[in-house]
Amino acid sequence: DGNFPFGATYIVPALPAKTFGTVGTGSGTFLKGTLEKQTNLSITVRAFDTGGNQSITPAQMITVVPDATAPRILSSAPDDRLLALGVREIRLTADEVLNPAFLDAARFSLTDHGSDFTPGGDDDAPVSLDSVHIENGRTIVVKIAGDEPLPQSLYTLVVEPETVVDLRGNQMAVVFNLSFATIDAFPDGSAAWLSRQDGDWDEIGNWLGGQVPDASTDAILDVPGLDVTIFVRDRRSVARLNLAENLVISEFGELTLRGDSALSGTVTFEDESQLRVSGSQGETAAVMLSGD
Numbered sequence: 595d596g597n598f599p600f601g602a603t604y605i606v607p608a609l610p611a612k613t614f615g616t617v618g619t620g621s622g623t624f625l626k627g628t629l630e631k632q633t634n635l636s637i638t639v640r641a642f643d644t645g646g647n648q649s650i651t652p653a654q655m656i657t658v659v660p661d662a663t664a665p666r667i668l669s670s671a672p673d674d675r676l677l678a679l680g681v682r683e684i685r686l687t688a689d690e691v692l693n694p695a696f697l698d699a700a701r702f703s704l705t706d707h708g709s710d711f712t713p714g715g716d717d718d719a720p721v722s723l724d725s726v727h728i729e730n731g732r733t734i735v736v737k738i739a740g741d742e743p744l745p746q747s748l749y750t751l752v753v754e755p756e757t758v759v760d761l762r763g764n765q766m767a768v769v770f771n772l773s774f775a776t777i778d779a780f781p782d783g784s785a786a787w788l789s790r791q792d793g794d795w796d797e798i799g800n801w802l803g804g805q806v807p808d809a810s811t812d813a814i815l816d817v818p819g820l821d822v823t824i825f826v827r828d829r830r831s832v833a834r835l836n837l838a839e840n841l842v843i844s845e846f847g848e849l850t851l852r853g854d855s856a857l858s859g860t861v862t863f864e865d866e867s868q869l870r871v872s873g874s875q876g877e878t879a880a881v882m883l884s885g886d
Contacts, residue, residue: 701754711819
């Protein structure tokens with residue numbers, strides 16, 4: 595009784611196995627633990643309380659039908675919402691177990707959009723892929739050719755639907771596109787804004803390694819190819835600030851710069867907000883402003 599409401603999960607056995615046609619060098623039967631003849635399940639639930647009393651539900655008859663739902667890719671690494679460092683592979687996780695016989699590296703393409711971080715134009719170039727395989731049934735791993743991580747740029751991965759197929763032969767409904775951006779390494783001891791979207795300064799998920807900068811940390815706000823706005827809603831302090839984006843210091847917010855800083859982005863002040871420049875231990879801090 596103390597754990598009410600109760601819950602349980604039951605995985606329905608698969609219907610009789612389906613044999614697929616030849617794909618590449620392999621074919622086969624991929625379903626195990628199947629219902630060989632039955633297409634119905636009868637389920638009853640018995641519950642006990644802490645005193646040993648029990649009750650059982652009436653039988654519920656459930657009809658099992660073949661899976662007709664197309665697989666979907668639920669998540670990716672790198673994440674399209676964040677800048678990425680040291681990318682040597684791309685991982686795509688589906689919502690169900692996939693059939694490895696349909697996986698075809700020729701149906702994956704990766705494009706480098708160049709230093710302007712803009713699709714299209716003369717600087718777009720294909721990126722060579724080393725291999726494609728499935729891990730843990732649901733995760734597609736796309737390995738980049740070569741020993742070095744992807745250089746700083748904007749990339750687009752395109753996956754054709756025919757290569758993402760579940761164990762019942764259902765293929766992904768539409769072409770999958772993933773756009774992500776990579777950056778080069780930051781100086782040690784600095785906190786870098788990684789979000790490719792507007793966001794709040796105090797959200798740890800917006801910063802490299804979940805490190806929100808403090809008075810002892812340099813803060814770098816520079817998202818190549820995008821115009822991002824960061825909001826300071828309380829009192830914050832950093833060692834130095836390199837700002838190439840839009841900074842909004844909200845009402846009653848305050849940001850203190852304790853060392854030499856460079857501001858090439860925009861700073862917007864709301865009511866009763868402040869940007870303070872304060873050198874440490876009696877030293878003077880310089881702020882360089884640039885822009886139109």
